[in-house]
Amino acid sequence: MFKRSFNEELIKQLLKSDLYKHKISEDIKAGVIFPGIRAGRIDFYHKGGKLFTFDKDGFKTHIKYASVYKSKDDYISESRISSLERITSFVDGYARIKENCSLYAGVESSGVSCIYGNYSYIASKSNIVVLDIEVSLESLDADKNQDRIDVLFFDKNKKCLIFCEAKHYSNKEIWSQKETKPEVVGQVQRYEKQIGIKGDCVLQEYGNYINAVNKLFSLDLSCPASINQHVVLMVFGFDKDQLSGRLRELFKANMPRDLRYYAIGNVASLKIENVFKKCGL
Numbered sequence: 105m106f107k108r109s110f111n112e113e114l115i116k117q118l119l120k121s122d123l124y125k126h127k128i129s130e131d132i133k134a135g136v137i138f139p140g141i142r143a144g145r146i147d148f149y150h151k152g153g154k155l156f157t158f159d160k161d162g163f164k165t166h167i168k169y170a171s172v173y174k175s176k177d178d179y180i181s182e183s184r185i186s187s188l189e190r191i192t193s194f195v196d197g198y199a200r201i202k203e204n205c206s207l208y209a210g211v212e213s214s215g216v217s218c219i220y221g222n223y224s225y226i227a228s229k230s231n232i233v234v235l236d237i238e239v240s241l242e243s244l245d246a247d248k249n250q251d252r253i254d255v256l257f258f259d260k261n262k263k264c265l266i267f268c269e270a271k272h273y274s275n276k277e278i279w280s281q282k283e284t285k286p287e288v289v290g291q292v293q294r295y296e297k298q299i300g301i302k303g304d305c306v307l308q309e310y311g312n313y314i315n316a317v318n319k320l321f322s323l324d325l326s327c328p329a330s331i332n333q334h335v336v337l338m339v340f341g342f343d344k345d346q347l348s349g350r351l352r353e354l355f356k357a358n359m360p361r362d363l364r365y366y367a368i369g370n371v372a373s374l375k376i377e378n379v380f381k382k383c384g385l
Contacts, residue, residue, distance in 0.1 A: 109313075122193075225258065226323065258328065271288060332385055339368075
């Protein structure tokens with residue numbers, strides 16, 4: 105069951121925690137960390153990775169991020185390893201944990217992080233903001249457990265949710281031979297079918313999501329009233345030659361007319377209003 109809820113008691117616990125008060129809250133305001141409400145927990149993302157999760161048991165992070173020593177030097181000799189002191193708290197090792205998190209991010213996750221870093225629903229003044237990322241829905245395909253859609257945008261004026269799937273130019277799922285359908289087309293169409301079937305539930309849960317973040321971050325967002333039935337496909341990470349060559353001949357030429365897509369080389373320079381204008385949303 106798709107859920108987006110975070111009760112008031114957990115909000116109180118989070119606001120009292122040292123890690124949140126002294127580290128995470130300022131990074132959220134700066135767009136460095138993106139918070140996403142889940143079912144009974146909140147995930148904090150940084151540079152394409154899940155930096156921390158907070159639930160009834162407090163904060164957690166992956167062990168590969170938290171394997172941090174206290175040292176003023178970037179390089180150490182083998183003879184010093186036994187004398188190095190490990191961090192004793194997330195607050196103590198926060199900067200290095202963030203650094204480790206960013207090092208493990210894949211190319212597509214890093215691209216998505218540029219989008220939510222610039223258009224976070226908390227930090228951005230844009231009318232169109234990123235409301236959520238990594239949205240997992242129970243798959244309609246018997247061979248898959250979950251469908252995970254990369255980005256959920258929210259048009260604050262229209263009170264409308266719009267999903268987006270982001271693919272790097274190197275992803276083989278966007279490529280096929282001439283006049284054949286690439287794998288990503290079926291993926292986007294499956295997501296659109298999901299939205300058609302589960303739209304009412306998704307809309308209700310994101311109403312809960314917005315109620316939670318309004319309380320947590322002192323926001324005044326309106327609850328969503330509708331979901332766009334189209335899922336935007338965004339392709340990024342190519343140069344000018346690739347744009348006029350392979351991208352035009354083997355990507356754009358194979359896209360169905362009713363599929364909404366947007367191509368941008370440098371995703372860090374993305375202007376979100378251009379995406380919606382180009383896609384007629």
